[in-house]
Amino acid sequence: MNDQAHQRTQGLALGFMAGYVDTLGFLALFGLFTAHVTGNFILIGAALADASREMVLLKFLAFPAFIVGVAMARILVLALEKRGAPPLRPALLLQLVLLLGFMACGIAASPVGAHAGPLAMAAGLLGTAGMGAHSATSRLLLPHLAPTSMMTGNVTQIVIDLVDALRGAHDPGLAARCGKFFWPLASFAIGCIAAAFAFHRFGFAALVVPVLILLAMLALEAPAPASADRAVPR
Numbered sequence: 001m002n003d004q005a006h007q008r009t010q011g012l013a014l015g016f017m018a019g020y021v022d023t024l025g026f027l028a029l030f031g032l033f034t035a036h037v038t039g040n041f042i043l044i045g046a047a048l049a050d051a052s053r054e055m056v057l058l059k060f061l062a063f064p065a066f067i068v069g070v071a072m073a074r075i076l077v078l079a080l081e082k083r084g085a086p087p088l089r090p091a092l093l094l095q096l097v098l099l100l101g102f103m104a105c106g107i108a109a110s111p112v113g114a115h116a117g118p119l120a121m122a123a124g125l126l127g128t129a130g131m132g133a134h135s136a137t138s139r140l141l142l143p144h145l146a147p148t149s150m151m152t153g154n155v156t157q158i159v160i161d162l163v164d165a166l167r168g169a170h171d172p173g174l175a176a177r178c179g180k181f182f183w184p185l186a187s188f189a190i191g192c193i194a195a196a197f198a199f200h201r202f203g204f205a206a207l208v209v210p211v212l213i214l215l216a217m218l219a220l221e222a223p224a225p226a227s228a229d230r231a232v233p234r
Contacts, residue, residue, distance in 0.1 A: 014184070015188040023196055069129035077137075092137065101126040103204055
């Protein structure tokens with residue numbers, strides 16, 4: 001796989017995963033955004049203004065959980081870089097562990113009723129930490145990709161580029177930039193739709209999809225085997 005195809009695959013996989021996990025968390029856990037901290041601030045404000053305390057604690061705790069996920073990824077990357085070891089696969093493995101915890105706690109908490117019990121709370125916080133690690137990994141190790149969990153900037157850039165294309169601007173990088181930002185956006189949207197259908201059919205077990213995506217990425221990022229060719233002694 002050449003570099004361009006590899007980068008597109010990374011962007012598609014991570015964008016789909018972010019949209020999928022964020023939508024499933026929103027549907028399963030009282031409107032919790034696991035990948036979208038700004039959305040949780042909005043929901044907290046709305047709940048407080050209505051004098052409603054339902055699920056406000058979960059949304060308050062989501063912010064520090066996201067920070068913990070970012071911090072864990074950063075510390076892991078720093079430690080591996082200090083040792084001279086490639087950090088991408090361990091960072092993806094961190095996301096995998098946190099999402100497995102999200103799925104396991106969610107399944108154990110099912111059916112989630114009108115109130116979030118301890119297991120449902122744990123599920124939401126593990127999912128949010130996982131997406132914090134996802135965001136940190138994208139920023140620290142995959143800066144060549146468009147953002148895969150925050151789509152506002154992607155939409156803004158695509159519209160700017162489309163306007164420039166329509167006005168006939170001479171920009172040799174325009175087509176490549178449009179592709180860079182469009183494919184993660186499209187895969188994020190598809191992930192959102194897929195998660196909605198999958199959650200209504202399978203509940204928290206539907207998180208097996210992002211788990212499989214991360215396993216596939218771990219395989220894709222595996223180092224190439226050392227050459228078996230050896231000099232023949234004379």
